[in-house]
Amino acid sequence: MINNGIFITVEGPEGAGKTTIAQRIVENLKREGYQAMYTREPGGISISEQIRQILLNSQNTAMDGRTEALLYAAARRQHLVEKVIPALEAGTIVVCDRFIDSSLAYQGYARGLGVEEVYKINEFAVDDAMPHLTLYFDISPEIGLRRIQQNKGREVNRLDLETLDFHQRVRKGYWQLLDQFPERMVKINAEQPIESVFQDSWKTVLKFLLNR
Secondary structure (H helix, E strand, C coil): CCCCCEEEEEECCCCCCHHHHHHHHHHHHHHCCCCEEEEECCCCCHHHHHHHHHHHCCCCCCCCHHHHHHHHHHHHHHHHHHHHHHHHHCCCEEEEECCHHHHHHHHHHHCCCCHHHHHHHHHHHHCCCCCCEEEEEECCHHHHHHHHHHCCCCCCCHHHHCCHHHHHHHHHHHHHHHHHCCCCEEEEECCCCHHHHHHHHHHHHHHHHHCC
16 A cells, blocks of 8 residues: 555653554554554564663663663664564554654653763664654653553563652653654643543554555
């Protein structure tokens, strides 16, 4: 149905429901006849999944902020060249659970490393492979972290253990990115019931595809 691949990313704080929605979007796209694929960051392929284990290990609380940013960029690069770019070249719609905006919000803004500084690291990693569309799931840290605590099947990672103040800064970082990249980022209210979040997300994706 399309000649060139489309790169869609989903972003947001912890507990926003990104993974659930992203996977449902891919299922719907396939039902509609599109060639679509779900993947995630950090991870998606073997080398990046190994880096993920280091990044999210709850024992690694001594990790330096710059080390963290560099590891995310390294995992991102390998994931791109090994999985995402080949899929896009084959005409696939790739829906990725987190991408560059996570590094800008978490390490750039919340860790205080500087959004521009972290962006430069990631420019080297991604070259010009930026998303065509980014769905940002907005949710207060209080609600998001409560959801995580109630979801017994979800892994508790190192970032979940950060202070409430850190997670509030992450959200503010995303708000800054919404202002910076209005041409590709769309805000979704993730505090709604999950079905409403999905419907808003699905309508946004369909509208984007129809207007391409």
